[in-house]
Structure formats: C-alpha cells, structure tokens
Amino acid sequence: MDRYGEPLALWLREPGHVLVVGYGKSGAAAARLLAGRGFRVTVTDRGDKPETDEGIKALAGHGVQFVFGGHPPELLHRPWQFVVKSPGIPYTVPFIEQLAAKGVPIFSEIEVASWFTERPIYAITGSNGKTTTTTLVSEMLRAAGRLPFVGGNIGTPFAEAVLEEQTDEPVVLEVSSFQLMGTWRFRPRGAALLNFYPAHLDYHGTFEAYQEAKWKMFSNMEQGDIAVLNADQDLVAGGASRLRADVHYFSVDHVRFAFGVGVEDEDIVIVERGEVRRLLPIAEVALPGRHNLQNVVAAAALAQAAGASDEAIRQVAATFQGVEHRLEFVRELHGVRYYNDSKATNPDAARQALRSFAHGIVWIAGGLDRGLSFDSLLPELRGRVKAAVCLGQTREALRNTCQRAGVEQIELASSLDEAVQRAHRLAEPGDTVLLSPACASWDMFSSFEVRGSMFKEAVHRL
Structure with a gap:
C-alpha cells in the first residue's frame, strides 16, 4: 500500500508548510527547492545563526523562515505537511522522535x-x-x-x-x-x-x-x-x-x-x-x-x-587516478611517499588501504571512538607496518592492536600535525607514510575532508 500516495498528490497540488531540520548543504538545497515550488518553508538548526551567509539572505528572499539556536517546542505544534531531516541527525533525537510520534512524515533530501x-x-x-x-x-x-x-x-x-x-x-x-x-x-x-x-x-x-x-x-x-x-x-x-x-x-x-x-x-x-x-x-x-x-x-x-x-x-x-582523500598520493620527500586516505573511516577501509602496500608502512591512525573492534586489521599490520602513530579517542585501542600485531615502533600524538612530524622521523627512504585512520574524524575535525586537507598541509610543510 502506498502510504503517502494521496498526501503527495495533495502536497504537490496545494503546497503547505514544511519544516527542514538542519541547515547544512542538503537542508539548504531542500529549502531552496521547496520554496521555489510554492511550499512555505521553515528551517530549524541547533547551531547559532551564521554572522554572514548569503544563502540565508537568498532563502529569506523566497519567504523561508529560520529558527537557530535550538528546536523550540512550538515547532512541534504547527501543521507541517512533512519534514525534511538532514541525514546526520539521528532519528533518536527527541525533537525528531516527537515529530514522528505526531505522525508527521519525515523524509531525506534525496527523497524529496x-x-x-x-x-x-x-x-x-x-x-x-x-x-x-x-x-x-x-x-x-x-x-x-x-x-x-x-x-x-x-x-x-x-x-x-x-x-x-x-x-x-x-x-x-x-x-x-x-x-x-x-x-x-x-x-x-x-x-x-x-x-x-x-x-x-x-x-x-x-x-x-x-x-x-x-x-x-x-x-x-x-x-x-x-x-x-x-x-x-x-x-x-x-x-x-x-x-x-x-x-x-x-x-x-x-x-x-x-x-x-x-x-x-x-x-x-x-x-x-x-x-x-x-x-x-x-x-x-x-x-x-x-x-x-x-x-x-x-x-x-x-x-x-x-x-x-x-x-x-x-x-x-x-x-582514472583516484579522488581526493581516497588513497591520494600527496608527495615524495627524501625517498618517502606520503598518502592521504582520510576517507578510511572504519577498520575495513583502512585494511584495504594497508593491503595496497607490501611493506615499509608508517601508519597514522585513530579518531572517533565508536566502539568498533580493530582485530580485522591484525593480518594486514603484521609484516606490512613497521611503525605506527596513533591519535584521537581510539589511540590507546589502536596502540594495543599494533602491539598485538608485533609493530615495533608505536608512538602517540595529540594532534595531526604532531603525528605527521613523528611519522616523518620514523620513515626511511623507500617507506610509505599512510594516513588511513580506521575511524571517523568527528573527535578532532568537522569532516574527513578537513582531516585530509590538514594532513596534506602538514606534509607539505615538512
């Protein structure tokens, strides 16, 4: 049964009030699209209102309203036709749970x-x-x-x-x-x-x-x-x-x-x-x-x-040579090759990157602790990784994994810049310095892209 078949026909015929939760890239795009189709759009975001944002001015010119600094309870009681939720916001957030409990349809931007x-x-x-x-x-x-x-x-x-x-x-x-x-x-x-x-x-x-x-x-x-x-x-x-x-x-x-x-x-x-x-x-x-x-x-x-x-x-x-942050070659310095694999946000992605090199890897790893096991990395660490620099919330867990794999040199770093410096000192001609974190970036960075870009900047400063 098409649960929303009749409502969708009504929404498209008689556009009404729509709530967009999260003013990120997808939320802004959804707001712009829906406002252009005649919907009366409100955007709510827990963050503070940006001091300068041409996108907000442009959307406001199309009648879009904004609520920054939280999701006030009165938003729960408006007659929303549907909600567009930014993908990074979990369904377990109380505001989203309350909207769902009231029977308000909740969609993603790609659906809309x-x-x-x-x-x-x-x-x-x-x-x-x-x-x-x-x-x-x-x-x-x-x-x-x-x-x-x-x-x-x-x-x-x-x-x-x-x-x-x-x-x-x-x-x-x-x-x-x-x-x-x-x-x-x-x-x-x-x-x-x-x-x-x-x-x-x-x-x-x-x-x-x-x-x-x-x-x-x-x-x-x-x-x-x-x-x-x-x-x-x-x-x-x-x-x-x-x-x-x-x-x-x-x-x-x-x-x-x-x-x-x-x-x-x-x-x-x-x-x-x-x-x-x-x-x-x-x-x-x-x-x-x-x-x-x-x-x-x-x-x-x-x-x-x-x-x-x-x-x-x-x-x-x-x-095709690849895309940024995915096993991306950065530079060669004194016979050492540096690779940016910041997109490796889980253990299996890092395992695949490690398998791309036979030996002589100085591995930079660590990040947000999601409670995942790193045991799947053990076969790839043995014989391939000569040294490791661990950082972020998972640095102790990764140090323990490296010790179990027999990695001889393991160091801890408190910042990515420090990790690059330590890896540079540990590497010898013929080695590969590989940033492949096996973890998400959100403990120290806003995204894996920012993490990868900062790694490349640090490498070019060597």
Missing part, C-alpha cells in the same frame, strides 16, 4: 528531490568505495559523451540538480544509509550495492538495521531496472532474491553469472547472457589495490547498465 525530476538516477551505496565508484561511473558516462550530474552524499546535493535541470542527462548519486532511511518513493534506474561492513552502529543501533537501510535503495525498483550486486560478498549477493529489479553482478574473482563485470585470466571482462568479452588487462588499471579493482568492476557494471560503451569504460579504467 526525486519527486521533481524525470532524469534517470544511478545510485551507489555500500560501506566502502562509494565515492570512488560514483566518480568512476560519472567519468565513464562522460567518456561516452553524456553530461551526468554527480553528487548526493558527495559534493552537491541532489536537490541542486533538480533546481537547475533543463536536461534529461543522467544523475549519478552516492547515497548513504542515513539518506536512504528517509526514502519512500526514491527509485533509481540502476543501483549498485558494493559491500557491507560494520559502520555507523551508533546511528543505526545494529548491523542488521544498517544493512536494511542500504537495501531500501532497491525498494521501488522493478523489472527492467538494474541492480548491481557484489558477487564476492555473501551478505550482498545473498540478497538478490529479495529484489524485483534485474540483477547484474560484479566480481574480482570469477564470472559465474549471466550479466555483469568480472575477472578472468587476469583480464576484466563483461558478461552478457553468459557470453564473455574482454575489456582490458588488470595490469592496465590505473588505480592501485584490490579494493580499487573492486570499485572499477562495480563502476563498469553500473556504467554499462547506464549505456556507456566498452571503449568509454576501458578508457576511464586505464586512466
């Missing part, structure tokens, strides 16, 4: 934006690799002559594409579990689920709830739409039976499927109706590491579903 566009959507989610895969898909479509919008959980909110659209070009979105929890009618034409690893358990409560949020991406997809699943992870591949969409697969180990992209005899191959054709040798893939090979084959499978040619896919796979 999807009401106002007919452009084909290609969405990517998973625990790790989302940004790289999303960027690869968009580049493969560009190489095929398309002009996709790329955004969502990275860069520009989806609502911005809808605001400015005068095109039928595809939309390529990275989507998070936070965003997907607030969806209802969101329907991609094609969607890829990369992997599941424990993450954001402080937000979702359980690993099972986290997985269910990811699976929501496919809820409205039907036969003719294409779901791309990881054939190498049972948690993902095992969910194929729950989907109505046509299922394609990606794999770095085999080609035991009828449709998708896999690896055979050291080549990346495309499989269609069980027939295999060669795309390019693995040795020609520009991105380093097995995890990036997974990203490339996943992107190839989704890009092919979106109409990219073999040649376009091949060209990007052979030339």
Whole structure:
C-alpha cells in the first residue's frame, strides 16, 4: 500500500508548510527547492545563526523562515505537511522522535528531490568505495559523451540538480544509509550495492538495521531496472532474491553469472547472457589495490547498465587516478611517499588501504571512538607496518592492536600535525607514510575532508 500516495498528490497540488531540520548543504538545497515550488518553508538548526551567509539572505528572499539556536517546542505544534531531516541527525533525537510520534512524515533530501525530476538516477551505496565508484561511473558516462550530474552524499546535493535541470542527462548519486532511511518513493534506474561492513552502529543501533537501510535503495525498483550486486560478498549477493529489479553482478574473482563485470585470466571482462568479452588487462588499471579493482568492476557494471560503451569504460579504467582523500598520493620527500586516505573511516577501509602496500608502512591512525573492534586489521599490520602513530579517542585501542600485531615502533600524538612530524622521523627512504585512520574524524575535525586537507598541509610543510 502506498502510504503517502494521496498526501503527495495533495502536497504537490496545494503546497503547505514544511519544516527542514538542519541547515547544512542538503537542508539548504531542500529549502531552496521547496520554496521555489510554492511550499512555505521553515528551517530549524541547533547551531547559532551564521554572522554572514548569503544563502540565508537568498532563502529569506523566497519567504523561508529560520529558527537557530535550538528546536523550540512550538515547532512541534504547527501543521507541517512533512519534514525534511538532514541525514546526520539521528532519528533518536527527541525533537525528531516527537515529530514522528505526531505522525508527521519525515523524509531525506534525496527523497524529496526525486519527486521533481524525470532524469534517470544511478545510485551507489555500500560501506566502502562509494565515492570512488560514483566518480568512476560519472567519468565513464562522460567518456561516452553524456553530461551526468554527480553528487548526493558527495559534493552537491541532489536537490541542486533538480533546481537547475533543463536536461534529461543522467544523475549519478552516492547515497548513504542515513539518506536512504528517509526514502519512500526514491527509485533509481540502476543501483549498485558494493559491500557491507560494520559502520555507523551508533546511528543505526545494529548491523542488521544498517544493512536494511542500504537495501531500501532497491525498494521501488522493478523489472527492467538494474541492480548491481557484489558477487564476492555473501551478505550482498545473498540478497538478490529479495529484489524485483534485474540483477547484474560484479566480481574480482570469477564470472559465474549471466550479466555483469568480472575477472578472468587476469583480464576484466563483461558478461552478457553468459557470453564473455574482454575489456582490458588488470595490469592496465590505473588505480592501485584490490579494493580499487573492486570499485572499477562495480563502476563498469553500473556504467554499462547506464549505456556507456566498452571503449568509454576501458578508457576511464586505464586512466582514472583516484579522488581526493581516497588513497591520494600527496608527495615524495627524501625517498618517502606520503598518502592521504582520510576517507578510511572504519577498520575495513583502512585494511584495504594497508593491503595496497607490501611493506615499509608508517601508519597514522585513530579518531572517533565508536566502539568498533580493530582485530580485522591484525593480518594486514603484521609484516606490512613497521611503525605506527596513533591519535584521537581510539589511540590507546589502536596502540594495543599494533602491539598485538608485533609493530615495533608505536608512538602517540595529540594532534595531526604532531603525528605527521613523528611519522616523518620514523620513515626511511623507500617507506610509505599512510594516513588511513580506521575511524571517523568527528573527535578532532568537522569532516574527513578537513582531516585530509590538514594532513596534506602538514606534509607539505615538512
């Protein structure tokens, strides 16, 4: 049963009062979109009002009202048609719980934006690799002559594409579990689920709830739409039976499927109706590491579903150098190479980065303590990591993990700048200094991007 089918028709026909909770990028974009469609929008945010913000002035000019410094109780009693909640705000926040208890529908910005566009959507989610895969898909479509919008959980909110659209070009979105929890009618034409690893358990409560949020991406997809699943992870591949969409697969180990992209005899191959054709040798893939090979084959499978040619896919796979903060090469100094992998916000992401180097790693790690175990890192630490510099809330736990792995030199740092200085002293010619924190950034930084940028600045000051 379509719970909000009739209300949505009414909302679009007779726009009323809407509350946007959280004045971040997605909240501002949603407010701008809805105000432009005739809704009377109020934005509330716990933070103080910015002293200078041209965005606020522009929105106020469209009738948007603002409430900063908290969520006053009177907001609970207004006749909101629906609420748009910023993805980082948990559903367990009392203000959100109270709105939900009153029966007010609560949506994410990607859900609301999807009401106002007919452009084909290609969405990517998973625990790790989302940004790289999303960027690869968009580049493969560009190489095929398309002009996709790329955004969502990275860069520009989806609502911005809808605001400015005068095109039928595809939309390529990275989507998070936070965003997907607030969806209802969101329907991609094609969607890829990369992997599941424990993450954001402080937000979702359980690993099972986290997985269910990811699976929501496919809820409205039907036969003719294409779901791309990881054939190498049972948690993902095992969910194929729950989907109505046509299922394609990606794999770095085999080609035991009828449709998708896999690896055979050291080549990346495309499989269609069980027939295999060669795309390019693995040795020609520009991105380093097995995890990036997974990203490339996943992107190839989704890009092919979106109409990219073999040649376009091949060209990007052979030339794409990566994105910022994802195993990003920073510089070489005195024979030591420095890499920024600040996006590694959980242990498995750090494990993948560590596996990209054979030995001689001076590892900088640590950050927000979410209670996750670091035991999965032990095999990659042994023999690869010669020294470690630990910082943040998890520094003691990471020091203990490094000790158990037999890392000989372990130091603690109270700041990222100090960590870079210590790593610089520990490294010798031929070594690699790798920032791959295995933790979120929010104990010391506002985002992983800020953390990565500060790392690069510190490296360039050496």
